[in-house]
Amino acid sequence: MSFLTAEIEALHNLAVKTAKRAGVHIQSRVGNHSGIQSKDGGDTLASQVVTEVDHESEDLILTSLDDSICSLNLGLLTEESEDNASRHEKGAFWCIDPIDGTLPFTEGVPGYSVSIALVARDGTPLIGVIYDPVTQTTYHAFQGGGAMRDGVPIPSGDKSSANQLTWAMDRSMKESIDYPRALEMLEELVFEEGFDGLKILDHAGSVLNACWVTENKPAVYFKFPKSNKGGGSVWDFAATACLFTEWGLPPTDVHGESLRLNPEGCTFMNEKAVVYGSSAKLRESVRQLYQDLRS
Template sequence: MLEKTDLEKLCKEAIEASIEAGKLIQSQVDQSYRQQEKQGGYSKASQVVTEVDFKAQAIILKHLAPNIAKHDLGLLTEEAADDESRLIKDYFWCIDPLDGTLPFTEQRPGYAVSIALISRSGDPMVGVVYIPDEDLCFSAIKGEGIVRNGQSFSLAKSSDDDSLNIYIDRSMQDASYFQELKAKIRQWAEGQNLTNVYYHIGFGAVRNALSVLSHRNACYFKFPRKEKGGGSIWDFAATRLIFEELALPVTNSKGDNLHLNSPDTTFMNQQGVVYASNRALANHLKHFNFS
């Protein structure tokens, strides 16, 4: 069992790893690098990978390798095969070295580095996110609150109380239910006396989730679907803890615990995800059925 002092040290090492990897990523935005497609989900965003992803991953593993050996930790990282150590070890590192590779290749905001330490039960104990283009680092230890760039972080009062902000993946626009979904969301917004509904499309999963924190009424969600995809464990591991530490809703699409260590798959398509900045909105979303 890891003690509080262990978690604090592991968090510090993850912060250092994320920042060094993020600095490398940002230095490559306008440079030439190799790109390729990989097997994975159903969207372009889940299939693109670059040599920058692998270089960032190598930097992170360089930092974490000593503590993996010291504490006998498992490992799950996006750009390597799942060795299923996550199902055997008490804790495992869960790494997305470059979440939002597609916006990175398009030289626009939406990418981040995400590192989390997860228990075998599927619950995050440490979560770190670094946003390279904004030089922002969010970190959390379970039960210890949120730190941003070395300072305690709490939600700021938003000035957009009359608006609803919806963060979705680009692929959802092509879904057969999208227009019906928009109508239902508009209906709910009107019932809450919200004048405007804004859709934000094109970020990676990590930036989508964190962007919800900027608004009083906002959400990021993905519905369950039969096809493999829907993001993977590493897309949601760190941000789940950040939302929990802020006492904000983060669940699967049914409103239940967002489990982060299924023995069957690393994909999340069977669960779906919901992040919201208020509980009423999260409760409303769980009644939607577009799977």
């Protein structure tokens, strides 16, 4: 499915408006929700937590996007609703995470966001919008439009005055059997590249972890493959995949291949996982780190 530039830009603007509206609602409910529920998901607490605010946010988003779904015959994939397979039948589909980082939301700490993406049936990310309700920051991009933060182009990953490597990670990383060795190897990289040290950010959901790579250059965010279901789903990475593609640094799996954002069957990304970096060199260093771990 092909869109005119004006159509893509209009849908992007709609997604920005929608994400902000959902984010304002979410922020109004911090500390004011009926409690935590559980759902079938991956193998970590973060993937199994849900609140009524997740559903409220999803309803608000779907109401806002409904006209575009009907008029443009778009498919839909969203975290809190069953996959209806329309993503394989339509030319493109909205991919929505109404609250990424529900666990930090329930704790009342930063790290949660709204994520809205438009993905072509072949898996190409066309639009990516992320809204951080805590800082009221919008990260946004559309195909051919560049990567933006609140309407301003995100500076190149090569342009940074910092000399400390930042490792943004999901909480589950520290529970991984690979964590001690990965930490050791990143510390070796810090020494080899002449960085002043290693800073770890470990309190956000997948979406903001990727966004924070753009804010904390030089930086990396990655997840390693695992056999059991989990490792994030398509809605955790679709919007930031567009953002990073427009930033000139498309994320890859651990083998250097493009992320499969419209896989057959299961939406989990555990088999090949993801790698984000603020430079191509750092992205390659992480992929090499994984190969060394498995050798």
